[in-house]
Amino acid sequence: MIEIDNVHKSFGELEVIKGVSLQVKKGEVVSIIGGSGSGKSTLLMCINGLESIKSGSIRVDGTEVHARGTDINKLRQKIGIVFQQWNAFPHLTVLENVMLAPRTVLGKSKAEAEALAVKQLTHVGLGDKLKVFPGKLSGGQQQRMAIARALAMSPDYMLFDEATSALDPQLVGEVLDTMRMLAEDGMTMILVTHEIRFARDVSDRVAFFRNGLVHEIGTPDQVIGNPQRPETADFLRSIN
Amino acid sequence: MFESTFTWNDLQFILQGAWVTILLTVVSMIIGTLAGVVCGMARALLPRSTIPLAWLLDVFRSVPLLIQFVLFNALKSIVGLNWSAFAVACVVLGLYVTAYCTEIVRSGVLSVPLTLRRASRSLGLTYWQDLRQIVMPMATRVAFPGWINLLLGVMKDTALVMWIGIVELLRASQTIVTRIQEPLLVLCIAGLIYYVMSLVVARLGARLETRWQEND
Numbered sequence: 001m002i003e004i005d006n007v008h009k010s011f012g013e014l015e016v017i018k019g020v021s022l023q024v025k026k027g028e029v030v031s032i033i034g035g036s037g038s039g040k041s042t043l044l045m046c047i048n049g050l051e052s053i054k055s056g057s058i059r060v061d062g063t064e065v066h067a068r069g070t071d072i073n074k075l076r077q078k079i080g081i082v083f084q085q086w087n088a089f090p091h092l093t094v095l096e097n098v099m100l101a102p103r104t105v106l107g108k109s110k111a112e113a114e115a116l117a118v119k120q121l122t123h124v125g126l127g128d129k130l131k132v133f134p135g136k137l138s139g140g141q142q143q144r145m146a147i148a149r150a151l152a153m154s155p156d157y158m159l160f161d162e163a164t165s166a167l168d169p170q171l172v173g174e175v176l177d178t179m180r181m182l183a184e185d186g187m188t189m190i191l192v193t194h195e196i197r198f199a200r201d202v203s204d205r206v207a208f209f210r211n212g213l214v215h216e217i218g219t220p221d222q223v224i225g226n227p228q229r230p231e232t233a234d235f236l237r238s239i240n
Numbered sequence: 241m242f243e244s245t246f247t248w249n250d251l252q253f254i255l256q257g258a259w260v261t262i263l264l265t266v267v268s269m270i271i272g273t274l275a276g277v278v279c280g281m282a283r284a285l286l287p288r289s290t291i292p293l294a295w296l297l298d299v300f301r302s303v304p305l306l307i308q309f310v311l312f313n314a315l316k317s318i319v320g321l322n323w324s325a326f327a328v329a330c331v332v333l334g335l336y337v338t339a340y341c342t343e344i345v346r347s348g349v350l351s352v353p354l355t356l357r358r359a360s361r362s363l364g365l366t367y368w369q370d371l372r373q374i375v376m377p378m379a380t381r382v383a384f385p386g387w388i389n390l391l392l393g394v395m396k397d398t399a400l401v402m403w404i405g406i407v408e409l410l411r412a413s414q415t416i417v418t419r420i421q422e423p424l425l426v427l428c429i430a431g432l433i434y435y436v437m438s439l440v441v442a443r444l445g446a447r448l449e450t451r452w453q454e455n456d
């Protein structure tokens with residue numbers, strides 16, 4: 001379970017998260033929607049400790065992410081994150097990209113890591129691209145590779161930060177399908193997304209972010225279908 | 241009309257000079273690259289606290305190499321170091337390479353996008369694992385052409401060590417010119433040797449680069 005409790009976060013003078021609380025239970029899919037600059041990406045970074053927080057607390061399975069004694073590298077093993085930029089490691093083949101963390105971080109043998117990587121890559125439909133370098137792949141394929149790379153660590157949670165925003169429209173579908181598959185497999189996920197229809201389909205809850213706060217939260221039918229607050233309705237209208 | 245007093249012995253003398261040039265280049269490149277990788281990573285990763293280092297290295301980059309050789313050689317005598325001229329040459333050239341290599345490595349490291357490093361850290365890689373597995377291989381590819389240029393430059397700059405009494409390729413050639421008075425022939429031979437040495441380096445470098453580029 002991810003428990004975010006009254007988190008504040010500033011970059012210098014600029015306060016970008018102003019007291020966010022949110023709980024995500026095992027198996028739950030929560031989508032975060034909201035305008036650019038509302039602090040969505042920053043919150044995801046805070047969840048796996050890529051960014052520090054000013055106050056409040058974030059616990060993952062009971063472990064304080066930002067406590068001094070926390071082994072952050074260990075904690076990150078159970079939180080996969082996929083970014084807007086595909087972030088393929090360009091000097092490694094697709095297979096090596098996925099094998100890297102299991103080998104380096106989990107200390108798996110080459111054979112073990114390779115079997116794991118092949119399985120994950122096949123799962124996301126890249127079984128025929130193992131020896132290819134990422135530069136030769138389309139954006140959609142690179143993003144699916146990034147998903148496989150995160151899954152190879154057998155994470156308990158997956159965070160997606162606008163995973164399809166940098167893709168050409170015709171490639172969005174294949175990545176969304178991969179994410180949908182994960183949701184159906186019961187993965188606990190937090191999705192930052194502008195794909196409202198997709199969010200409505202796969203989410204258990206949707207949170208609308210505004211000015212560093214959860215402005216409205218509820219089931220997809222409530223928040224997207226029948227928003228209670230005018231700003232939510234405005235936002236939904238603006239992106240359609 | 242092609243009669244020449246240039247003998248087999250003269251050629252051997254020049255080749256010995258070329259060997260000294262190669263040795264000086266290799267030794268100073270090894271010293272300078274090792275030190276440059278350390279300094280360059282430090283400059284890229286800890287930019288604030290390493291500013292004094294940047295100032296120091298700027299000295300070695302801005303003062304003409306010839307002056308550095310002569311000054312260091314004089315300093316050696318004053319301090320009473322019993323170093324050979326070759327050792328002095330290696331130290332001065334090594335510092336010179338360090339200064340340039342630091343900048344090459346620094347910009348290589350800085351060329352690795354922060355988002356990539358975040359991605360690798362998010363997989364659970366530690367700071368050092370990320371440096372080793374992601375940053376260094378990627379930075380190497382960016383820095384490599386600059387490093388090859390540095391190597392080619394240093395090979396020619398080694399000629400300046402003649403001022404502290406070392407006989408390398410150019411100095412050896414000049415000695416023979418003085419004796420047999422055939423500057424054109426001798427300097428052409430010396431030039432050809434420089435050219436061949438550079439060509440080998442450039443070719444090997446280009447081959448490695450294309451192999452990397454095939455991946456992009």
Ligand SMILES: Nc1ncnc2c1ncn2[C@@H]1O[C@H](COP(=O)(O)OP(=O)(O)O)[C@@H](O)[C@H]1O
Pocket residue numbers: 011016034035036037038039040041042043
């Ligand atoms: N590393 C950073 N340094 C300074 N300001 C930042 C940094 N990252 C994000 N911000 C600022 O924080 C605010 C929230 O950004 P972000 O979390 O990326 O929003 P969103 O993902 O909702 O678009 C923005 O105003 C952005 O400019």
Ligand SMILES: [Mg+2]
Pocket residue numbers: 040041042161162
């Ligand atoms: Mg964002």
